[in-house]
Amino acid sequence: MPTNIHHWIDNTEFPGSGGEFAPITNPATGAITGRVALADVDDARAVIAAAAAAFPAWRDTSLAKRTTILFRFRELLNERKGELAEIITSEHGKVVPDALGEVSRGQEVVEFACGIPHLLKGGFTENASTNVDAFSIRQPVGPVGIISPFNFPAMVPMWFFPIAIAAGNTVVLKPSEKDPSASLWLARLWKDAGLPDGVFNVLQGDKTAVDELLENPSIKAISFVGSTPIAQYVYATGTAAGKRVQSLGGAKNHAIVLPDADLDLAADAMVNAGFGSAGERCMAISALVAVGGVADELVHKIAERTRTLTTGDGTAGADMGPLVTKEHRDRVSAYVDAGEAAGATIVVDGREVRPAGDAGGFWLGPTLIDNATTDMSIYTDEIFGPVLVVVRVDSYDEALELINANPYGNGTAIFTNDGGAARRFQNEVEVGMVGINVPIPVPMAYYSFGGWKNSLFGDTHAHGTEGVDFFTRAKAVTSRWLDPSHGGLNLGFPRNT
Known part of the structure; x- marks a missing residue:
């Protein structure tokens, strides 16, 4: 019997009342391994209400107590990241090493958020006017929603929720229905770290949620x-409802290789950046400009180099695993057909x-396509698979013009x-994140991640x-x-409480 994956409210699983489920598959076998609950409106409102109810107390919790919990979460994540x-x-x-790398990059944001007392410091001006002081403070915005994609079920949520929680907000995480179990694992880890009820919640589901x-x-x-079309929808709908929205969309990332480059280094980098995580990365290099x-x-x-790679089960030592679903595999394969x-x-x-x-897995091997032109769909579209064009x-000027003319700028x-x-x-270059002899220039956690244009x-x-x-x-x-x-006597050593 497949495992049922539910919502998470007040530090416990919440089955909800919607009654609808979607299958969860193991991409390496094609087998259905679980079912994820699809929230109806009542379920979604119940999860949101839990976050709203917990906000006043968490907002007023001292920074010292918040960071104690955050440090504990960090230690537990370090100890148990192999499980995740x-x-x-x-x-x-x-593949498992890639998944471990994902967790480690998310952990960097947790560690950055551990320094939140310094990051929330305001300014102070004494005697700005006679007997008048002026100062600034930063306060949490309230309950926040995080809607994350399938390709990084741990790292992408960790781009957001450590900072949101450390700053005094409560969180509702809506993970992808394709790989939702990581979200519940993270929720249980927060509970083990001592996070109060209702501060971190998980809402499973689809467009209704x-x-x-x-x-x-x-x-x-x-x-x-x-993806960009959904990012546009999220931004338009959320801002129309009066919310703050940061909506990160799709990409078509280019790498220029100049004639003076170390071609062995460049070739290694193109294979790593094009085929890692089966190309299912918004920072994958999918267009090589020679x-x-x-x-x-x-x-x-x-x-x-590409011909030496093994494609197989991510738990069994392969270099590259399957794509996430059969439908996505077939879509990527169709782009190769179109390019040919x-x-x-x-x-x-x-x-x-x-x-x-297993023969039932969603397999597509690393694919290298030469002599592409800018009017082909393999160049214009974000394929999101192991296809390097x-x-x-x-x-150099022609290469730069090509990149700057692209509607994406990730x-x-x-x-x-x-x-x-x-x-x-x-x-x-008119792109938000730039690498120099670095193929996947994802910034460190103390810088900020995001592109330009679409x-x-x-x-x-x-x-x-x-x-x-x-x-x-x-x-x-x-x-x-x-x-x-100020009154009263207390000879004890001052401490944070």
Whole structure:
């Protein structure tokens, strides 16, 4: 009998009353391993109400107590991250080392949030006017909703909820229905860390749950990561309801390789960035722009490396796992068909993969396509699979123009040994996250994550100081006390309580 995955309210599982479920599959076998509850409106409102009820007490909990819980959560996550990685692999399909890497990158934001007392400090001006002091404070916005995608069921929520909780907000997390178990594991870890009831809640479901988060007046802010069409919908709907919204959309990430680059380094980087996590990353390099006469040798080196990769069960030592669902696998494979029909050269064909795994798995091997043009769907669309497309250009200027003309502006990279060219690129490229000889330039937690153009809707990026700003509101106070007095005796050493 498949396991039922429910909602989470007040530090306990909540079956809800909706009665509808969606299947959860193991992508490496195709077998149904569980069922996830799909919330109806009443279920969604019950979860949101729990977050709203818990907010006043959590908002007024001291920073010292909040950070004590946050540090405890960090230690528990360190001790047990292997459990979480195995859950991610079982429902998403990515190999276990990749899942562990996902957890570690999320852990960086937890550690950043442990420093929240410093991050929430305001300013103070004594005697701004005669006997008048002026100062600023930052306060939590209230209950917040986090809507996360399937490709990073632990890391993406951890971009948001550690900072939101540390700042004094309560949280409703709506995970993807494709891999929802990580969210309940994280909820139980928060309970073990001592987080009070109602501060961290999980709402399982589909569009019904999303729409209630976007429209319910108790939710004051929304953080979303997903495809651009849905990101646009989330931003428009949430802001129309008067909410703060940071909505991170899709990507078409380019890497330029200049003729002076170390081609072995570049080839390694392209394989890692193109095929890691089966290409199901918003920061994956999916378009390689080969400049000048470098293309033939570079494509050869990438092809050699690609053919050594094994595709198989993520728990059994394969280099790359399956795609998340059969439908998504078929969609990605159809893009390869379309590229071939349009005249591109299929150098390594993942449709012919012989996987090291069950025949029922959702397999598509690493695919390398050369001689693509900018009017082909394999170039224009975000494929979100293990497909690396090579576009050949004659010059740096042509490569730059190609990237800047793209409607997406999430991540990009340049491979070169010319410092001047790298510095020029970082200045001229119209993309939010830039790598120099680094193929996946995901910022450290103390910087902020997010792209430009159709890769971000809203003014605030994820985590870092922008994340703190998003989950707090600034308040300016002007104060005059004509006769301040303090009474009582206490000889004990002062301490935080």
